[in-house]
Amino acid sequence: MGNDVPWYVSLIVSFLPLVLGCGTIAWHGRQIRKSMTTMDGRSLAQVFENLAQEIKRANDLREKQ
Numbered sequence: 001m002g003n004d005v006p007w008y009v010s011l012i013v014s015f016l017p018l019v020l021g022c023g024t025i026a027w028h029g030r031q032i033r034k035s036m037t038t039m040d041g042r043s044l045a046q047v048f049e050n051l052a053q054e055i056k057r058a059n060d061l062r063e064k065q
Helices: 007-035 043-065
Strands: none
Touching: none
């Protein structure tokens, strides 16, 4: 009389927080990865690397003058 809930309903209810938590973590990971890229698809690391190359090139040109 006390336990009239089918086993599969109990299983779904038990694992629902775990599934929602994993889904939330995956969604946040995708959002963070998306925010770490520029509009043309380059990563911020590539942008900083290109910036450093341009600064070095500019400094080399100043030294030659």
